[in-house]
Amino acid sequence: MTLEDILSKVGEFEDAVLSFVDEDGYPFSLPAEFSVTASGKIHLTRPEALKQSLAGRRVNVIFNSITPLPGGGYTDRRYIVLWGEVAEEGDSLLFSPDRHYGWNECEVPFPQYCESSVPQARRYMKRLREEENKQVEPHLPAPWLILRATRLPFLVATWIPVLLGTAFAAFNGFFDLSLFILTVLGASLAHLGVNTANDFFDHRHGADMINVTPTPYSGGSRVIQYGLVSPNQMLGTSVTSVALAAMIGLYLAFTRGFAEILLLIAVGTFLIFFYTASPIRLVYHGLGELAVAFAFGPLIVMGTYFVQAQAFSLQAVLASLPVGILVAMILYVNEIPDIRWDREAGKKTLPVLLDKENILKGHTWSLAVTYGVVLLGVASGMMPPITMLMLAAVPYAVKVHRSVEETFGDPYAMMPTMASNIRLMILTGILLTTAYVLATLFPL
């Protein structure tokens, strides 16, 4: 913002406070009436308490506004700070500003203001360590750090397709509890591997660093940017998670079907790392959403089914599509507030590649296909009629879509939308899983 722009906003403030260094060496501040001249200077009334001449001195003038709320708290915080020289003009001072800074929470929301200042905090901590020998490190208690670094709540996107695959297997007469537990564990570890690898590679490519409007749903976990975890620790966590997942996978391969499960492990590992890693970087080529739909749909549901039934099934693929698409839609919607930052980082997510109208169309069509699959499945006899229970989620899907439309692009306004979009996937997945459980318990 130019000084001219800033001066045009000064009139919106009630008070100006003039500060200068007093004869005793302390800063002296006083409110002063003010008016902006046509030539971009500011007339200030000379306070009676001001005994000394300020002619030729550098002073500071702040315009500050805050609106306390009746129930506590405040809103509409904004301030402008100007520096410049002062000339004496009879009973008034003529202030010529030449430098400025400021903040207006209506233009830059508080979380964004904080996020933009993270490098400053890290530099300050580094200086305390190096120059004052103080042991100051960014810190979060371990449970919070684990929760944040791994983005643990997002594991629900893995649990739902595993539950669905298991319910589908039970519907077909196959269910083993210990295999189910191993599958949940293995798939969860693989998902942790994805989340942490994604953070590592997004950090390496600078995508998360430039994003100053992250939310709990978008912009990564931020633990590397905040200095809470080093990039190498993040990569180590990812490799360990994937290695543990692979060990469970290998056990299942030896006991349930070597070639088939090895193939699923290979495809899964490829997607985990090359989602963001060089040289393939799927998400940088507009393939991220497709990869996610495939991984959280057919790959997990089919994999879970295979572990139980030792066979592949076309019906399992069909049943997996709604959940796969809705998990991809979580990503798709969460990418909307990141469009600007992803574009700067060279990421070609679908929201980066499309305009608003087509992004919304893409969302509408994805939801239509999600719920259309069950109609097709039932009509073709590939899904039991009770799976139409899933359609009970359609009104909620419509509500989520409207919310995407209404809050489109504003990271903070979109937070409830992003949360409800996740709930839509959970609701739909649980309804479909419940349908298969009911079909198993009460066969027609």
Place this chain on the structure above:
Amino acid sequence: MLRELPSEIEEVFEKALVAEFTVIDEDGVPVTHPSLPLYDKEDGKIYVTSSLLFSKKLEHVKRNPKVSLCFSNRGGLQVDPYRVVLVKGDARVDEEDVHHGWERLLPLWRRKEPYINALVAQRYALPLFWDRAVIEMEPTKVYFWPGGRVDERPEVYGVKST
């Protein structure tokens, strides 16, 4: 300890949601920051906490401890009738424990902003924002303009530590 001040001044210290906190930079130029002042009547000091996200003022205070706090913001003063108070003082930065050291000021903070509890409860959502240093200001001189009439001579209280 502050010499006893008129209640009109202490009321300002205790109620103001914002004051203009001015420090002096390395070139001897004043730099003003809107800040939440916390007054401890027991020790007569005024405290300002600063997130490390906005730590420039800490560097300035460490280099030059002479600071001032101007209470004049009409929206944030929360006293009636309006008045203006300027406090000059010497400041010290306490950053021995940036994660928890500032929590000792929570009782004062709560008294002024009861909803702070809700923000502190979510502190792990914005971890670096809640890594904070405490600026401890010992007042040396207080200027008071009853009615906010800054075109008149102020009442001046030369405060001296005991």
